Amino acid sequence: QEAKKGMEVAISINDAVCGRNLFEEDELYSLIPKEQFAEIQKLKECFTQAELELAEEIREKQKKIKA
Incomplete structure (x- = not known):
């Protein structure tokens, strides 16, 4: 399935407590x-263009996490 910008989705994350x-x-964000x-x-x-910008935003966030 695919979620688009602005959609609300349900997710499951192991060991996470809302x-x-x-x-x-x-x-x-996706890894x-x-x-x-x-x-x-x-x-x-x-x-x-929006998808490319989002990919770049994710790349920058992942760099900061690993630094």
């Missing part, structure tokens, strides 16, 4: 493997 580890208003970013760039004509 109100303790995460909150309803939190923004959650994208490093190799996938190169693939996204190769196929960038298949993505919207």
